Amino acid sequence: MAGVLVFCEVKDGKIKKASREALSIGRKLAESAGGDLVAIANDKSVAEEAGRYGAKKLFAAGVTQYSTEAWTSAIKQACDEVKPVVLLFGGTSNGRDLAPRVAARLDAGVASDVDQLSWNDGKLRARRPVYSGKAFATVDVTGTPAIATTRPNAFPAEEAGGAAAEVADVNASMDSKAKLLETKAPEAGELTIAEADIIVSGGRGLKEAQNFSLIKDLAHAIGGAVGASRATVDAGWIDHQHQVGQTGRVVSPNLYIAAGISGAIQHLAGMSSSKHIIAINKDPEAPIFRVADLGVVGDLFTVLPALTEEVKKAKAHH
Amino acid sequence: MEILVCVKRVPDSAENEISVSSDGRDIKREDLVYSVNEWDNYAVEEAIQIVEREGGNVTVVSIGDAGAEEIVRREMAMGANQGVLITDPAFEGSDGLGTAKVLKAAANRAKYDLILTGAQADDGAGQVGGMLAALLDWPYASLVNRIERKDDATLRIGREIEGGNQEINDIDTPCVLSIQTGINEPRYVGIRGIRKVASLEVPVLDSAALGVNDAGAAAAKVRRVDYFVPELGAGAEMLEGSTEELADKVVGLLKAKGAIK
Numbered sequence: 001m002a003g004v005l006v007f008c009e010v011k012d013g014k015i016k017k018a019s020r021e022a023l024s025i026g027r028k029l030a031e032s033a034g035g036d037l038v039a040i041a042n043d044k045s046v047a048e049e050a051g052r053y054g055a056k057k058l059f060a061a062g063v064t065q066y067s068t069e070a071w072t073s074a075i076k077q078a079c080d081e082v083k084p085v086v087l088l089f090g091g092t093s094n095g096r097d098l099a100p101r102v103a104a105r106l107d108a109g110v111a112s113d114v115d116q117l118s119w120n121d122g123k124l125r126a127r128r129p130v131y132s133g134k135a136f137a138t139v140d141v142t143g144t145p146a147i148a149t150t151r152p153n154a155f156p157a158e159e160a161g162g163a164a165a166e167v168a169d170v171n172a173s174m175d176s177k178a179k180l181l182e183t184k185a186p187e188a189g190e191l192t193i194a195e196a197d198i199i200v201s202g203g204r205g206l207k208e209a210q211n212f213s214l215i216k217d218l219a220h221a222i223g224g225a226v227g228a229s230r231a232t233v234d235a236g237w238i239d240h241q242h243q244v245g246q247t248g249r250v251v252s253p254n255l256y257i258a259a260g261i262s263g264a265i266q267h268l269a270g271m272s273s274s275k276h277i278i279a280i281n282k283d284p285e286a287p288i289f290r291v292a293d294l295g296v297v298g299d300l301f302t303v304l305p306a307l308t309e310e311v312k313k314a315k316a317h318h
Numbered sequence: 319m320e321i322l323v324c325v326k327r328v329p330d331s332a333e334n335e336i337s338v339s340s341d342g343r344d345i346k347r348e349d350l351v352y353s354v355n356e357w358d359n360y361a362v363e364e365a366i367q368i369v370e371r372e373g374g375n376v377t378v379v380s381i382g383d384a385g386a387e388e389i390v391r392r393e394m395a396m397g398a399n400q401g402v403l404i405t406d407p408a409f410e411g412s413d414g415l416g417t418a419k420v421l422k423a424a425a426n427r428a429k430y431d432l433i434l435t436g437a438q439a440d441d442g443a444g445q446v447g448g449m450l451a452a453l454l455d456w457p458y459a460s461l462v463n464r465i466e467r468k469d470d471a472t473l474r475i476g477r478e479i480e481g482g483n484q485e486i487n488d489i490d491t492p493c494v495l496s497i498q499t500g501i502n503e504p505r506y507v508g509i510r511g512i513r514k515v516a517s518l519e520v521p522v523l524d525s526a527a528l529g530v531n532d533a534g535a536a537a538a539k540v541r542r543v544d545y546f547v548p549e550l551g552a553g554a555e556m557l558e559g560s561t562e563e564l565a566d567k568v569v570g571l572l573k574a575k576g577a578i579k
Contacts, residue, residue, distance in 0.1 A: 066485075068448075068458055093479040097460040100414065100448030109413050109539025112443040130441045130545070131329065134336040135345060137441070138543040146539075177457035177490040181474075184484040192480045198577055222577060233500075240500030241478055250442070255577050265335065272548065276575055278568060279554060294571060295554030296564050306565035314569050314578050 002035025005084035005145070007075060008050065009094060015046050018090030018195060020053055020157035022150045025117050026088050027054035027160055032119035033085050040078050044167040054160035057082070059170045066094050067176045072101045074172035079106060079145060081170075086124055087145040091152055092195065099149050110147040111139050115154035115252065115273070124148060133250035133269035152195040153252050191225035193244060198224030198255045201244055201271070202232060205260020205281065205300055209237035214304040215259060221311040227251070227271075229261045245270030259300045263288030280304070319374040319491075321365040322430045323398065324421055324450075325358040327382050327389040328440035342544040354389045357436025359396075361497040363504040364465060365434055366397040372467065374431075375399040379424050381409060381417060390520055395511035396504070406524040411535025418449035423528035425454060430492060432473075437461050437496045444496065451494035459489055460496040 004026040008019040015023070023039060030037045039050040040059040047058045059081075061074035075098070079087065087102070089095035091113055103110045116127035124146035130137045141148065193199050200222065202215035212232070219226045228242040244251055245267040256274035261267060263279075263286055271277070272291040279292035280300050289295045296303060329336070333351040338344075354362075365376040376398040380386040383405060390401035402424060409420055425433060433451075437460060438444035444460070451458030464476030468488055477485040478498050489495075525531060535541075557567050572578045 072452070093461055093477070096444055097448065097458075100418075100445035101452040101458060103445070104415060104418060104449040104452030107415070109415060110443070110445050111540055112445055125543070128442070131334075131336045131345070132440075132442070134334075135338065135545050135547045137545050140541050140543055141539060142541070143539040177493070178459060179488045181486045181488060183479070184476075184486065195480055222572070224577075240498070255572070255575060277554075278571070284556070289554045289556070292554035294568070295556045296568065297556060297558075298561065298564060302561045303564055306561045307568055310565040310569040311572065311578060314573065 002033065003038055003082055003084045004030040004033065004035065004086040004088065005038045005040060005075075005078055005082060006055070007071070007087075007089045007095060007098065008039045008041040008046065009090065009092060010041050010043070010046055013045060015041070015049050015053075016090065016092065017157060018092045018095065018150070018152045021152070021155040022088040022090040023050065023053040023055060024158045025150060025155040026086070029086050029117060029119050029124075035085065038078070038082050038084065039165060040075060040170070047167050048164040051162045051164040052159045053157070054162050055165040056162070058165035058167050060167055061170050061172045063172050063174075065180050067174070067178065067180065068097055068101055069176040069178065070172045070174050071098050072105055074170045075102050076105050077170040077172070084145045086119070087147045089147070089149045091149040095149050099147055103147050106145065108143050108145055108147050109141045110149065111141050112149050113151045113250070114148045115151045117148060117150070129250050131269075132245065132266055133273070134265070151252065153197070153254065193225045193227050193242060193251050196225035196251070196253050198222055198257075199227040199244070199251060199253045199271075199274070200224050200257045200259070201227030201229065201261060202259055203229035203261030204231045205262075206232065206237070209235070212238055214300065218257070218304055218308045218311065221308045221315070224255070224257075229267050230264065258288050258292070259304055261288055262286040263291070319368055319372050319431045320429060321368060321374060321376050322425055322428075322433045323358070323362050323365045323376060323378050323393070324433065324435045324446070325362065325378055325380045325389055325393055326355045326436070326439045327352050327380065327386045328355045336547060338545045338547055342546065345545055352385060354392060355436050355439040357438060357497060357499055359393075359504045360499050360501050361434040361436050362393045362396055362398055363502045364497055365432075367502060368432075368465065377402060377428070379404065379421065381405075381420055387520055391515050392507055392512065394515040394518060395507045401520045403520050403522045404524070404528070405522055408525045408534045411538055412533045413538040413540040414443055414445040415449050415539065416533035416537055417446050418453055420528060420530050420533050421446065421450050422453045423530045424523065425450070432491055433494045435494065435496045437498045447494050447496035454494070457489050457493045458495070459487055459493070461498045462495045463498045463501045465495065465501075
């Protein structure tokens with residue numbers, strides 16, 4: 001009984017970033033807890049990449065289309081075989097979907113959306129946001145395996161330069177009572193806030209729905225996702241999935257640009273763990289400046305277009 | 319459809335500043351304003367709309383103390399046909415799996431076609447729905463933002479996934495779905511509605527009635543060590559100058575941080 005198993009999602013032949021992050025922290029946990037880092041993915045094509053992140057073994061489950069039930073059966077088989085002390089999922093919507101079902105099958109505990117993990121005295125210790133990110137809780141997960149879902153961007157994805165992982169098969173039961181029919185894409189170029197590296201967010205300072213184009217223009221120019229404050233979502237200016245803060249997700253991108261957002265407490269709670277924060281607001285007393293690294297007191301209607309232009313120019317130079 | 323909706327009473331995070339008690343073991347709860355977990359409210363609205371279309375009943379269940387009864391009654395005022403309160407000190411300190419075990423026992427007291435939960439609650443874990451489905455051996459889908467009927471035994475549902483994508487799935491009933499906010503517009507509940515349901519009976523169940531003895535703090539595999547509240551930063555470095563100068567400085571910073579490569 002040893003080692004760490006990581007569920008890896010693959011997109012376009014590569015391991016998704018959230019999974020690579022989980023592999024990276026998984027490798028560190030395996031070093032403290034003892035045993036190997038083992039990955040499970042849909043097929044063996046990512047054995048080399050998994051190896052670079054330190055995985056010694058890769059279970060190929062052959063689950064081509066996401067299915068909670070099929071993946072649960074595959075992961076349970078892998079667990080029965082390697083008996084990991086820790087089981088990690090990148091905190092994507094599928095990772096978060098799957099972890100609880102696997103946990104119930106294995107009679108195990110799950111720490112969700114964690115941003116710190118350590119192996120402590122035979123237990124998995126995790127830090128996780130609670131109350132919409134207004135507070136953090138430290139939790140211990142006992143029992144075997146101890147399960148966690150990792151918050152996107154919280155753990156750096158670091159290659160360890162290992163050889164290709166040895167491939168083994170697991171036979172997932174494909175007998176599923178739920179069937180994926182199709183995935184509907186949003187407007188072209190839209191990124192999700194949950195996993196985004198850069199988020200450009202707009203608030204009530206935009207004054208009306210159509211002005212969200214200023215936010216979208218900058219987001220597209222810079223290659224970031226569009227975020228929004230609750231007030232703008234409640235006003236119907238933009239979809240729920242863009243909301244940062246209370247009912248939206250707690251985000252921690254590397255860069256967060258807030259324009260026309262005064263910074264209601266639930267919004268601050270939802271984004272203050274971003275690595276770098278730039279705030280643009282005409283009110284110098286706006287609470288958003290308390291959490292920002294860089295503040296621009298100014299009119300977003302002139303600052304945003306100017307910034308978008310400068311970003312485009314700067315990108316064109318490279 | 320016979321629908322069970324699991325609801326939780328939580329501190330309303332829009333209304334409250336959260337602070338931690340002096341021993342760090344809990345948050346200060348004395349002055350908190352509580353309400354129904356926002357996601358759960360969308361789940362109840364969705365259940366009511368399904369029953370309005372197809373017939374059937376909506377039952378609301380909550381685990382908690384007398385305060386949770388208020389939440390159950392609020393959701394009955396909204397249109398749920400009946401409510402059940404589960405109260406037992408033995409269940410305090412349950413982790414997600416413990417809570418799911420208690421709800422499974424409650425679900426097995428009747429024959430439900432569909433169980434809805436909110437996608438997550440105040441502790442942001444979002445795991446009870448998936449665990450409940452696993453314990454019942456029912457199919458499960460999370461982050462559901464659309465529910466339609468396909469045929470007698472199947473629902474067609476949408477899931478909100480990354481990239482702003484929506485996954486469309488067919489899922490057999492009975493099943494468990496966790497509901498994402500924005501799936502509908504929950505109706506308003508007025509004082510009059512609350513008064514109307516004030517005299518209705520809300521049965522109270524405990525561990526003996528449910529036959530559950532493996533939930534609560536002792537059985538929990540996830541245990542809280544402490545809480546803390548992050549410090550707000552020292553404040554921003556404020557930029558000044560013309561619009562062009564401001565844009566220039568910000569772009570300089572974006573380059574420095576690797577946002578523009």
